[in-house]
Amino acid sequence: MTASRRLILTGAATAAAGALTAALPVQAQTAAPTRNTRPGAAPEPLRARRLKAGDTLGLVSPANATYEREPLEIAIESLQSLGFKVKLGQHVRGRYGQFGGTDVQRAADINDFFADDEVAGIIALTGGSGCNRIVDKLNYALIRRKPKFFGGFSDLTSLVNAIQKQTGLITFHCPVAGSDWNDFSLQHFKAVVMDAQPDLLQNPAFTGAPGVVQREDRISTLRPGLARGPLVGGNLAVLSSLAGSAYFPDTRGAILFLEEINEYIYRVDRMLSTLRLCGALDQLAGVVLGKFTKCEPGEGNFGTLTLDEVFDDYFLPLNVPVYRGAMIGHIRRKFTVPVGQAAEMDAGAGTIRLLSAAVG
Numbered sequence: 337m338t339a340s341r342r343l344i345l346t347g348a349a350t351a352a353a354g355a356l357t358a359a360l361p362v363q364a365q366t367a368a369p370t371r372n373t374r375p376g377a378a379p380e381p382l383r384a385r386r387l388k389a390g391d392t393l394g395l396v397s398p399a400n401a402t403y404e405r406e407p408l409e410i411a412i413e414s415l416q417s418l419g420f421k422v423k424l425g426q427h428v429r430g431r432y433g434q435f436g437g438t439d440v441q442r443a444a445d446i447n448d449f450f451a452d453d454e455v456a457g458i459i460a461l462t463g464g465s466g467c468n469r470i471v472d473k474l475n476y477a478l479i480r481r482k483p484k485f486f487g488g489f490s491d492l493t494s495l496v497n498a499i500q501k502q503t504g505l506i507t508f509h510c511p512v513a514g515s516d517w518n519d520f521s522l523q524h525f526k527a528v529v530m531d532a533q534p535d536l537l538q539n540p541a542f543t544g545a546p547g548v549v550q551r552e553d554r555i556s557t558l559r560p561g562l563a564r565g566p567l568v569g570g571n572l573a574v575l576s577s578l579a580g581s582a583y584f585p586d587t588r589g590a591i592l593f594l595e596e597i598n599e600y601i602y603r604v605d606r607m608l609s610t611l612r613l614c615g616a617l618d619q620l621a622g623v624v625l626g627k628f629t630k631c632e633p634g635e636g637n638f639g640t641l642t643l644d645e646v647f648d649d650y651f652l653p654l655n656v657p658v659y660r661g662a663m664i665g666h667i668r669r670k671f672t673v674p675v676g677q678a679a680e681m682d683a684g685a686g687t688i689r690l691l692s693a694a695v696g
Contacts, residue, residue: 400464463490493570626664
């Protein structure tokens, strides 16, 4: 998702804080010494059944329109090459402005596929913008009754977090159908979604010659330590735009993962301040920062804070484990991260280990 497609953050931070507090259930605010601060005994999450070869995936376009035929053809062929049958949403070729159909149409495709017993799971064609417009139009009672795999990333941050928050269903921050399904991405997708493995999310091993220093996909530890909690998060701009709504995730005791692309550093700072002011950072168990691709000062912004300084300012005072550089974001090789799944992070090693299978 590019900066030109960003949802504009509106409303005073204090108003967001009040609305968020009202949306959260009233529970004890006791922090556990193990860095899992989620109060009380959290209910067991809903799990979709694992996907298998021969299953039918519903292909939807809940964000941007796809203007040419070829990207849709490539997405269909990619899913078929993974062994799935593909059923197209009624409006997957739709367009309303930059969106893949009207709000009603895009929400209807998702609701229809959750109701369709032929469809085993639902995946987005692409990201972009517009998912915030339909989070209040999904049939969450239906989704609770008929839980299925639902996945995507970028602007899909809205939907994967909203569905998880409203229903308890574990959703998936994962490649969209139109992504590059390379060996790394496919390995993690299959492990988590098809093989029901408690996957270890770890950056690719460095295999350079002696004396050669790793330059790509490095891990940087801001504060070492272990933390356990459910995984929540996604794209920073999209997540922060949900602040104060009933669709914003419960971050208490959670491991928050974030990524971004094509945003000036001062905007990253402003989005993080929104999360801080609405209380979303107050009781985190840990933080995993993915790739902040092309997030730079911008022309004429010489002297701005660096990303290092911004991250230090917001996350070091939390006194929780934090690391940066995870394979999460607008990159070719990416993890499949189950939203709502309990995990353990090791900030020193730069790993996330799922504590159980994310699908049944």
